[in-house]
Amino acid sequence: MMRRRTVFALIGAAFALAACSGGSGQKQDSTLTTLFTSAKAVYDSWGQPAPQPVVVTxxxxxxxxxxxxxxxxxxxxxxxxxxxxxxxxxxxxxxxxxxxxxxxxxxxxxxxxxxxxxxxxxxxxxxxxxxxxxxxxxxxxxxxxxxxxxxxxxxxxxxxxxxxxxxxxxxxxxxxxxxxxxxxxxxxxxxxxxxxxxxxxxxxxxxxxxxxxxxxxxxxxxxxxxxxxx
Amino acid sequence: MAKGGAVQQVIKPTRIVTGEVRKIRVIGTVFAVVCATQASAQDADIFDVPDRPTLNFYGSPGLVDMPTAESLPDGTFAIGVSHFGGTTRTTLTFQATPRLSASFRYVGIQDWNANGFDTYRDRSFDLHYQVLKERRTLPAVTVGLQDFAGTGIYAGEYVVATKTFEGGARLPGRVKVTAGLGWGRLASSGAIGTPFGGTRPAFDPAGTGGSPSVDQWFRGPAAPFGGVEWQINDRWGVKAEYSSDAYDAETGNGVLVRKSRLNFGTEYQLSNRIRLGAYYLYGSEFGVNVQVQLNPNAPLTPLSVRPTGPIEPRPDRAVSPEAWSTDWSESAQAPLTLRDQLTPVLAASGLKLEALQVSANRAELRFRNTRYRATSVAVGRAARAMAQVMPASVETFRLVTMHNGLAQSAVTIRRSDLEALEFDSQAADALLAVTGIGEAAPMLENAVYSDTLYPDYAWTIAPYLEPNYFDPDEPVRFEGGIKFELNYSPAPGWELGGRLKHRLVDTFSDSTRTSNSVLPRVRTDSILYARGSDTVLDTLYVSRQWKPGNDIYARVTAGYLERMFGGVSGEVLWKPVGSRLALGAEANYVQQRDFSGLGFQDYSVATGHASAYYEFGRGYLGQVDVGRYLAGDLGATVTLTREFKNGWRVGGFFTLTDVSSADFGEGSFDKGINLTVPLDWFLGTPGKRTLSTTIRPIQRDGGARLDVPGRLYEQVRQGHRNAVTDNWDRVWE
Missing domain, CATH: 2.40.360.10 (YmcC-like)
Structure with missing residues (x-):
């Protein structure tokens, strides 16, 4: 678990350093960056416990x-x-x-x-x-x-x-x-x-x-x- | 629940779209392929998920090493990777129409040690056509041409029949029985005669190949083959077959020992898209087969677009006539005020206002769509933004989509139709029936323009990875590094674009395969370019595009147009909004660039084409380009493309020119496959970006076209009537 996290962190750091953009419009991230960000979000949300149901009063x-x-x-x-x-x-x-x-x-x-x-x-x-x-x-x-x-x-x-x-x-x-x-x-x-x-x-x-x-x-x-x- | 926050604050609600399904899918695709796809099996039969045939060692529907008569579901891509006895075959099969499929295969056979190969590597194309679909009493029948365009060792043809038996009381699952007759390689063992006569030449490793070997098809001896597949349950299946392939070439070179004609295997369906198999072949070898089937129609993550608020209907005219007053239109400030109100509403949907023209009861909006691949989504959102902002008296909306300064088409919608049909039981169809899609004038008179749009610029620094296929020594070579891209647009239609790349890693520069071409080396010097320098100015150009008339589009580009050529390029395109046909002409004068640096070599050429484009409907597109190519050769390129509604595109092309096969070299003529996958198919969030690649069995100098940035046809077509109505189902998103 820890190791996977470290790998992700390293790749993430590489991308953060490598990918940036700017302009008068909102230029979108590069394709590789988008794919990585998406995968990272997915990874982060793994293993989170499901929220408890709420008893409405x-x-x-x-x-x-x-x-x-x-x-x-x-x-x-x-x-x-x-x-x-x-x-x-x-x-x-x-x-x-x-x-x-x-x-x-x-x-x-x-x-x-x-x-x-x-x-x-x-x-x-x-x-x-x-x-x-x-x-x-x-x-x-x-x-x-x-x-x-x-x-x-x-x-x-x-x-x-x-x-x-x-x-x-x-x-x-x-x-x-x-x-x-x-x-x-x-x-x-x-x-x-x-x-x-x-x-x-x-x-x-x-x-x-x-x-x-x-x-x-x-x-x-x-x-x-x-x-x-x- | 922004307003009713109390409940939310206390309880932190969960979301309706839980990410769980999506998560598994994205990670699977991007990183592992193998763990993709648990979900989506819930597709009920309303969406008619057809029976999925299994693949053989050649990556097409089949038993173990022999084919069956089954077809893949329409549009499916099948990727098969099989290995046994030192032979690895990687095959991409595309079911181009419900009956016709094509395969492209790359094979490596270890320890060949003959014909100048240590490891024998070759590319081959197959075609399969299902002549008869399976009926209650009749089997499916398919005719196949294997390695039909080569002198390769796999050349063979077959006719095969398959019948499915199901629901028997004694046997669970499903049994498929196959019998066929093979020619060529598929008749090398157990031949029973020569039904169509003739002889077949032997494999010639020195031939250029590449041309359809029509004179060989179904000639020489024929041999029967057959087998049985038993699909025990949803997961497990077993196969047994009688092979008519003697593996003459392999046994001759000592690659494998063949002791039997019988092959056996068992397969396991790992997920909806992935199937694994283990086999025992020819009495001597164990083999494995990984089968992946992807259907563009089943996205990895379903696309969902964040909805806008419902339309606020205008007040009743009889009740509050003052709201319908047209006095506002007398004010000179009104267009500016409306522009400023509309701009942020559009921006929330990823749309950019370029120009706005308003009168008391009409308004025309010219806007740019930066977010949605489907133009209809952008049009629908622009219409609702107008309904939110415009005074009540404005009844007619003209919505003009703009692309790099080109007005694509004008969609005319009445506001009262929008209001009345939003919750209609057939909302999209009903709106289309009352919507007009017509031509757009080049410029909009008496309009107010966005004062923040120009100069428009964007830059990116990002990593890149570029593959290159089928070097004889290495199936895939690639380079990776960092790129810097800049696009600067000082005014509508003008663009200064450039790309600077710095290579960090590559597997090119150690290649010793320099060009042996007898033509001007317009493409085969890529190794020398790769060796040239690590930092490369890939492109740097100025372009201007505009509309000389309502149906006519023009472009002029000058600069470093691509890595290997620089010069000037001009293009004119005629494409009426509602027409399936478009005609274009392009003329270029270019000079070959130095292997490194900014200079030029001696070679220069005038190249250009006249082009005809046609939309056949149902997503099939055709294109013919006739003209002069980079090496000065004259000829034509034919391209056929199938475009799916969700943006997947797969196309095949070939070019015939006055260069002889011998002068062209290996492959005889230029041909290949184009593949485009939209990124939102993976991510499920809207976006216009795509991943594209062109795969050629081999890149030679004949039939090579200049790679100019920003050709007009695709820029224009996506906003024209057929493209807009094809995706009209999404207009209310």
């Missing part, structure tokens, strides 16, 4: 101005808190909300249904939510959802998923110190061999989505949202 929420959404991606299981940065009505169904993570990833929701992400890499570029929102009427239902997914080669793939919405009945969930009475809904979508299943918990009193677990993309998987504070 009412007091903590009260200190926080604005609305708060908790987000936990399946693939890391780690928790982040999102900030509402925009709220819009447009020609589409529902109200659009843009939520931003601490590392500047944006999640775009229409009445709580995920219709886009920005900054992830394997993003959901855009999506229809009409069929899903129509299924929240308590009757179930479903229909086609066109979802545009980013691909690794910088293009996007438009996929028409066939979705079914199932009413799972009433469910009381715990959000921080509140017990919230909800309708629970399950949406199963399929395209060829790919399927995903989203779950939604919609507050009975307000019709607002309080909790969900939604699929983003093949490369990112699922993410769980919980609306902690309105």
């Amino acid at each position: 009412r007091a903590l929420l009260d200190q926080t101005p604005g609305q708060v959404m908790q987000a936990i991606p399946d693939r890391t299981g780690l928790q982040d808190f999102l900030r509402l940065i925009a709220q819009r009505r447009d020609d589409g169904p529902g109200v659009v909300e843009v939520w931003q993570s601490s590392d500047n990833i944006q999640f775009i929701l229409r009445d709580g249904v995920l219709v886009g992400t920005k900054g992830l890499g394997p993003d959901m570029r855009s999506a229809q939510a009409g069929a899903t929102l129509a299924g929240f009427d308590g009757q179930g239902g479903g229909g086609a959802r066109l979802i545009t997914l980013a691909r690794g080669n910088d293009s996007a793939q438009r996929v028409e998923f066939a979705c079914d919405m199932t009413q799972m009945g009433r469910d009381t969930i715990q959000i921080v110190d509140q017990r919230v009475s909800t309708y629970r809904m399950q949406e199963t979508c399929a395209y060829g061999g790919t399927t995903f299943t989203n779950e939604y918990w919609v507050e009975t009193s307000s019709g607002r989505m309080r909790k969900s677990r939604q699929w983003v993309s093949p490369g990112f998987g699922y993410i769980a949202f919980e609306r902690l504070k309105n």
